[in-house]
Amino acid sequence: MxxxxxxxxxxxxxxxxxxxxxxxxxxxxxxxxxxxxxxxxxxxxxxxxxxxxxxxxxxxxxxxxxxxxxxxxxxxxxxxxxxxxxxxxxxxxxxxxxxxxxxxxxxxxxxxxxxxxxxxxxxxxxxxxxxxxxxxxFSVSHIMVLILCITASGSALLLCCLIYCRSPNTVKGSTVQRTQ
Structure with missing residues (x-):
């Protein structure tokens, strides 16, 4: 055994x-x-x-x-x-x-x-x-900077347009006054 x-x-x-x-x-x-x-x-x-x-x-x-x-x-x-x-x-x-x-x-x-x-x-x-x-x-901070740049550019363009349109002596307006 x-x-x-x-x-x-x-x-x-x-x-x-x-x-x-x-x-x-x-x-x-x-x-x-x-x-x-x-x-x-x-x-x-x-x-x-x-x-x-x-x-x-x-x-x-x-x-x-x-x-x-x-x-x-x-x-x-x-x-x-x-x-x-x-x-x-x-x-x-x-x-x-x-x-x-x-x-x-x-x-x-x-x-x-x-x-x-x-x-x-x-x-x-x-x-x-x-x-x-x-x-x-891009990280969140990169995206935020990009949005800020786009917003700032758009705001600057809008400001330029407003200044140009509100000016009293525009070329077209001064030509009209001289002929009358």
Whole structure:
């Protein structure tokens, strides 16, 4: 009986599967030019954040990938960012121990529109998630300035018309007075 029990235990496999789940945003992110925006990337894993070797954010274009922000061996390396992103991107460092590798993109530009990929590497495991930044438009303050400019231009034009029409010595009026 003991021999039979021993054989039974030997055929039961012990599963030790490590998994790494990375999630971004399910919906596209909208932003206005000049505003700050947060792009989300969360690591849901049994692997502690200090064992995550690398997290890289890249903007994926048709012809090339631009490195936006890099976290390597427990350090953020902003100097490795592509030139157009330097001094405009930052991780939420207090959130990294919780597996949150979201980042803030400051002063959004129209050329920032596109697909961003968060790639996570931990040992032999790797996984990625994407976030789409779209609908870059004008902010409320930009629209208000535009409306103010249009209103001021219209008011100046109206004022010029009123001054011209009320003037007693118009060319037509002075010609009529001389002939009589």
């Amino acid at each position: 003991d021999l039979l029990m021993l054989a039974f235990v030997a055929v039961i496999p012990v599963l030790s599967v490590e998994s790494l789940l990375v999630s971004g945003s399910d919906v596209s992110i909208s932003a206005s030019v000049g505003e700050d925006v947060t792009l989300s990337c969360s690591v849901d894993s049994h692997i502690p954040p200090e064992h995550i070797e690398e997290v890289s954010w890249k903007k994926t274009d048709e012809d090339e990938d631009l490195l936006v922000l890099l976290y390597l061996n427990n350090k953020t390396l902003p100097e490795s960012s592509d030139e157009q992103y330097r001094d405009r991107v930052e991780f939420f460092t207090d959130e990294i121990p919780k597996g949150n590798f979201s980042f803030r993109l400051k002063r959004v530009r129209t050329e920032d529109k596109g697909v961003y990929m968060c790639q996570v590497f931990a040992g032999e495991l790797s996984f990625s998630a994407t976030v789409v930044l779209e609908r870059l438009g």
